[in-house]
Amino acid sequence: MAAGVPILILKEGTQRTYGREAIRANILAAKVLAEILKTSLGPRGLDKMLVDAFGDIVVTNDGATIVKEMEVQHPAAKLLVEVAKAQDAEVGDGTTTVVVLAGTLLEKAEKLLDENIHPTTIIDGYTKALHKALEYLSEIAVPVNVEDDQVLRRIIDTTISSKFVGHGPEKEKIIELVLNTIRIIAEKKGEGYEVDLDNVKIEKKKGGSLLDSRLIRGVVIDKEVVHPDMPRVVKNAKIAVLDTPLEVQKPDLSTKIRVTDIDQLEKFLEEETKLIKEMVEKIAATGANVVITQKGIDEAQHFLAKKGILAVRRVKRSDIEKIAKATGAKIVTSLRDLKPEDLGYAELVEERRVGEDKMIFIEGAKNPKSVTILLRGANDMLLDEAERNVMDALHSLRNIMKEPKIVGGGGAVEIEIAEKLKDYAKTLGGKEQMAVEAYSEALEVIPIVLAESAGMDALDTLLQLRSLHAKGYKFAGVNVVEGKIEEDMTKLNVYEPILVKKQAIKSASEAAISLLKIDDVISAAPPKKEEKKGEEGEEEEEGGKKFGGNFEF
Numbered sequence: 001m002a003a004g005v006p007i008l009i010l011k012e013g014t015q016r017t018y019g020r021e022a023i024r025a026n027i028l029a030a031k032v033l034a035e036i037l038k039t040s041l042g043p044r045g046l047d048k049m050l051v052d053a054f055g056d057i058v059v060t061n062d063g064a065t066i067v068k069e070m071e072v073q074h075p076a077a078k079l080l081v082e083v084a085k086a087q088d089a090e091v092g093d094g095t096t097t098v099v100v101l102a103g104t105l106l107e108k109a110e111k112l113l114d115e116n117i118h119p120t121t122i123i124d125g126y127t128k129a130l131h132k133a134l135e136y137l138s139e140i141a142v143p144v145n146v147e148d149d150q151v152l153r154r155i156i157d158t159t160i161s162s163k164f165v166g167h168g169p170e171k172e173k174i175i176e177l178v179l180n181t182i183r184i185i186a187e188k189k190g191e192g193y194e195v196d197l198d199n200v201k202i203e204k205k206k207g208g209s210l211l212d213s214r215l216i217r218g219v220v221i222d223k224e225v226v227h228p229d230m231p232r233v234v235k236n237a238k239i240a241v242l243d244t245p246l247e248v249q250k251p252d253l254s255t256k257i258r259v260t261d262i263d264q265l266e267k268f269l270e271e272e273t274k275l276i277k278e279m280v281e282k283i284a285a286t287g288a289n290v291v292i293t294q295k296g297i298d299e300a301q302h303f304l305a306k307k308g309i310l311a312v313r314r315v316k317r318s319d320i321e322k323i324a325k326a327t328g329a330k331i332v333t334s335l336r337d338l339k340p341e342d343l344g345y346a347e348l349v350e351e352r353r354v355g356e357d358k359m360i361f362i363e364g365a366k367n368p369k370s371v372t373i374l375l376r377g378a379n380d381m382l383l384d385e386a387e388r389n390v391m392d393a394l395h396s397l398r399n400i401m402k403e404p405k406i407v408g409g410g411g412a413v414e415i416e417i418a419e420k421l422k423d424y425a426k427t428l429g430g431k432e433q434m435a436v437e438a439y440s441e442a443l444e445v446i447p448i449v450l451a452e453s454a455g456m457d458a459l460d461t462l463l464q465l466r467s468l469h470a471k472g473y474k475f476a477g478v479n480v481v482e483g484k485i486e487e488d489m490t491k492l493n494v495y496e497p498i499l500v501k502k503q504a505i506k507s508a509s510e511a512a513i514s515l516l517k518i519d520d521v522i523s524a525a526p527p528k529k530e531e532k533k534g535e536e537g538e539e540e541e542e543g544g545k546k547f548g549g550n551f552e553f
Contacts, residue, residue, distance in 0.1 A: 015523040026076035026515045027106045033077045034103020041096045042455040043161045043480045062093030064088035064386050066236050083511040092375035094504040101508035104445040110436035117431050119516045125435020130509040136420045141498045154493040158409050159300040159396040164390040165186050170210040178393040179214050185369045188220040193401040201322050206354030206382040218363035219230045219326045220372040221319050223312045229305035232351045239344040240288040241329040242550040247298030248272050276300050279335055286340045294320050326370035346515020399499040408489035409496045411447025411478030415465045418443040447478050
């Protein structure tokens, strides 16, 4: 109010929450999201069934997939969803850990806020604790030899043990597929390896079981040859990859052609056929014996078949790019520009039956790093989950080959860092000491959740782990499968790449700090629906609907 006149700063309908109330609302949203994901952590983690507005079902315990499929509304929860997506994009694993850890860090911060500690002090303490945690992580990590297949097998085993494919005879099959894939695509660069996962294509096909899945050195596409007279097998294939239709271009505008004589119609059709024939001649002249296009193939099918050219149409853009990369072809957008040097090469292009459907296999490509994992399974839901699990395993191996260091799993590393942070907190003094202690307590949530999922007593487990770590057992953790404490998780072959842990701790800490910095939430009013016109207009509308429009007399 200014001199009795109200001043409106914000638009009508805008909601504002500020001060401690805003911080508490954000913390509550983060805690709820963490609570949802908590039960899906670890080998004994439970699955979530997500049903969208159309009734489609996703069953998964993959943190990234859960937060992507959930329609989250609260802005603070959305921020955590973005953090989980970033974790998935960066290292491909540890998404559930990130959300659970961020939620717990905020829960611990809430208790400090209740003791009238300023958010800035908590942020400073958390920042110091983060830097120290990363420092301790590097100290306790153990270097590994990535040339040893057994080491890589253990990494995959740990990654998929909490997944759908991590149990039963399928586990060995997936480990074999992932290991062989990485050995093909990994490139030696200096002292380490570079792994480009763009070289890997995962193709899913219903039927059979996961044990029928296999690795193909090349590209597989879920399409079939367009014409029955075309060859089904082409050896020493010269492949034209097109992003242009093999049919006569239709005009953009609606046009009419008036034919007054039957001869004119015949000439018109002959001209159309002549144009299509010229297109095929142009392709054949380059020496191509396989044509793969993103667009349609109309009458050209017949002429291509006559030339003995195998053709595939309406291939996805992502598949077109993978084929071009694998075969060394150039994607051509105009047939006028097609030259022999634009063609790709593969030793074999063949149509094969997989289950009840046909698929095109392109093998022995120019780029030997290009591979396809063909997954088989009983239904789409199972195949989608298997694909997510395989991608997690591939990311884990990429991470270990990028930075060949491991730490013990089963919550071992979190307890070790927490114990070291408690000692570090004593050197600080003041209110920051309380923030660092709160941070160390938050890290202990990971072994607690793992113990709970195994049916163990959480408090008893925590006290035993603290005792073992105090005695120097740095990789003492929770053996979730047998429901007991182990002195060294690495002896059970439960490893985790250091990169995943680093990224998880960084992402969770930064998310918590970002939310603690917010003290004002201003939400715009939702858009209003257009109001109907005046009463007369409404009556006219009703009349129009009733009588089917206006009448002229």
